[in-house]
Amino acid sequence: MDVILIKLGISALLGLIIGLERELKRKPVGLKTSLVISISSCLLTIVSIESAQAFSEISGRTQMDPMRLAAQIVSGIGFLGAGVILRRSxxxxxxxxxxxxxxxxxxxxxxxxxxxxxxxxxxxLMMLISVELIPMLMKRLGPKALSEKEVRVRLHVADDADMTAIVKSIKEKEVKIYNVRVKDLESASSKMELMLGVYEKRYTTDVYYEIKSIPGVQKVEIETL
Known part of the structure; x- marks a missing residue:
């Protein structure tokens, strides 16, 4: 019984570490969820192993795979993980x-x-290094594209404005344009949606003011992804 409690305690500690990392980043699955997953997975694994040993001792002939139940945990957790994967616009x-x-x-x-x-x-430890330390190092030492953040910009431009010139002006603001979408509005204006790549440490508000100052731009809406 003491060994089982120790195992559950260690499992709770590791789940706490993983959950805390998610909680600090304000992710949908945080402290409580990670604790429950880690502890329950540990408990089911213990039950699977202990049951296999117990039934083998009783019958003397029964052969069971002690990790059979644990294998089902891996498949079951996949459905829970699918619930936090979102497809945004x-x-x-x-x-x-x-x-x-x-x-x-x-x-x-x-x-x-x-x-x-x-x-x-x-x-x-390696999981935490993978999601915290390595991305930080890659942004500093790796390719320049890894140090960029994605910014979505929505513009309202006047009908008489040259949208090609506006796009060229945005490119001159030291940003990368990944995608452009244009839509006509009922009013005397058009709507442009752009996906931009911006240096991570650059303030989003600076990008907003620079784009707003471009001739022909009436309204600007900006969002960091």
């Missing part, structure tokens, strides 16, 4: 990292439940 997908962290939390619980404490601890 303009085909932007979000929530993939959170879904992967959910799956990872269940893996940590299974590892602890099976008695692989060192491996579980190393796995949790």
């Amino acid at each position: 303009n085909d932007v997908i979000s929530g993939l990292t959170t879904a992967a962290m959910i799956w990872g939390a269940s893996g940590l619980g299974i590892a602890v439940g099976a008695g692989f404490y060192l491996e579980a601890g190393a796995g949790a």
